[in-house]
Amino acid sequence: MAFGVLWTLPNTLLGLLAGGIGLTMGARARWRPRELALVFARMPWFSPGALTLGNVILHTGDSLDVTCATYAHRAGHAIEPQVLLTDHERAHVYQYMVLGPLFLPLYLLCGGVSVHNRFERAADRYACHGAGWWPYSRDEAIGGGRR
Numbered sequence: 001m002a003f004g005v006l007w008t009l010p011n012t013l014l015g016l017l018a019g020g021i022g023l024t025m026g027a028r029a030r031w032r033p034r035e036l037a038l039v040f041a042r043m044p045w046f047s048p049g050a051l052t053l054g055n056v057i058l059h060t061g062d063s064l065d066v067t068c069a070t071y072a073h074r075a076g077h078a079i080e081p082q083v084l085l086t087d088h089e090r091a092h093v094y095q096y097m098v099l100g101p102l103f104l105p106l107y108l109l110c111g112g113v114s115v116h117n118r119f120e121r122a123a124d125r126y127a128c129h130g131a132g133w134w135p136y137s138r139d140e141a142i143g144g145g146r147r
Contacts, residue, residue, distance in 0.1 A: 004096075015054050018056075019043075043058045057092075057093070067084060085127075087126060
């Protein structure tokens, strides 16, 4: 775990910078050990929701402990139950800790904030089932994604 925290430190520093600016505009910071993240609530400058940068989660609400629709549900691709925002964002923290500075470029290459982004689908899967936060399945790694 310590290596993951160090590996994603450049991303975390971006999050701390954004969170620090948010503090001057009324945001609140709180350490969430289960998420392995410093959470900045009431972030004032981006659209409603949350954004994870390394071990920092920025969000516009009062609490991460709220339900939200999955990306597939919002896009009309599936009918799925609501998930906890905290679980979805925790999955992104795990992804960052494995990929470190590679996360953001890979995330953007996979489509950014989109139902088609495998990182978002994996975070939704984790939030739904408590497992599966890694964006590549074992079958894709072994068989190249073909069935």
